[in-house]
Amino acid sequence: DAKTTQPNSMESNEEEPVHLPCNHSTISGTDYIHWYRQLPSQGPEYVIHGLTSNVNNRMASLAIAEDRKSSTLILHRATLRDAAVYYCIEDAGNMLTFGGGTRLMVKP
Amino acid sequence: EADIYQTPRYLVIGTGKKITLECSQTMGHDKMYWYQQDPGMELHLIHYSYGVNSTEKGDLSSESTVSRIRTEHFPLTLESARPSHTSQYLCASSELGRGNSPLHFGNGTRLTVT
Numbered sequence: 001d002a003k004t005t006q007p008n009s010m011e012s013n014e015e016e017p018v019h020l021p022c023n024h025s026t027i028s029g030t031d032y033i034h035w036y037r038q039l040p041s042q043g044p045e046y047v048i049h050g051l052t053s054n055v056n057n058r059m060a061s062l063a064i065a066e067d068r069k070s071s072t073l074i075l076h077r078a079t080l081r082d083a084a085v086y087y088c089i090e091d092a093g094n095m096l097t098f099g100g101g102t103r104l105m106v107k108p
Numbered sequence: 109e110a111d112i113y114q115t116p117r118y119l120v121i122g123t124g125k126k127i128t129l130e131c132s133q134t135m136g137h138d139k140m141y142w143y144q145q146d147p148g149m150e151l152h153l154i155h156y157s158y159g160v161n162s163t164e165k166g167d168l169s170s171e172s173t174v175s176r177i178r179t180e181h182f183p184l185t186l187e188s189a190r191p192s193h194t195s196q197y198l199c200a201s202s203e204l205g206r207g208n209s210p211l212h213f214g215n216g217t218r219l220t221v222t
Contacts, residue, residue, distance in 0.1 A: 034207075036211070043200070093204075093208075099150060
């Protein structure tokens with residue numbers, strides 16, 4: 001199974017940027033990197049994905065290391081509604097394995 | 109907006125009952141998945157399907173079964189519910205692809221077996 005490594009938890013202050021790291025040192029050359037987040041009492045929701053280049057969308061930015069062994073999800077201005085568990089996943093188009101994710105706490 | 113629907117949202121049922129958790133999606137996605145998640149814990153894949161008449165077991169062994177008779181529908185059945193089946197069950201779907209298609213999740217069914 002493809003596995004990623006993320007810190008168990010992180011804290012941020014409201015209105016400040018947040019950088020959530022992910023290590024995927026065994027990723028193959030064709031696997032995409034996906035990020036999802038799960039708010040309390042909800043199913044996970046898609047945040048962003050990429051292969052090699054950095055990606056931006058309305059929710060976040062994804063910075064992928066040149067060797068693709070790590071990536072960083074960037075929330076440009078954290079809000080209280082961003083408090084959630086963030087999952088980083090390698091996607092080869094087969095079964096998707098979720099790890100423990102990073103629990104992001106946002107302080108007002 | 110919700111394009112993937114799970115019912116019921118909550119279910120409390122006695123031991124030994126047969127239950128079916130419903131999952132439907134309106135996006136025409138070929139791939140569908142069932143995950144099991146205990147409170148505060150990781151999601152574990154228990155079943156997936158690549159299309160009609162295709163079903164596979166995931167990386168977590170489960171006593172549940174699934175069927176895929178229609179593209180949009182992927183129900184999960186427990187023939188005889190037990191307290192150990194108490195958990196949250198999450199359904200998801202995605203397009204066929206080589207990793208470039210995001211998963212869309214439903215809001216889950218929280219099952220309690222007494």
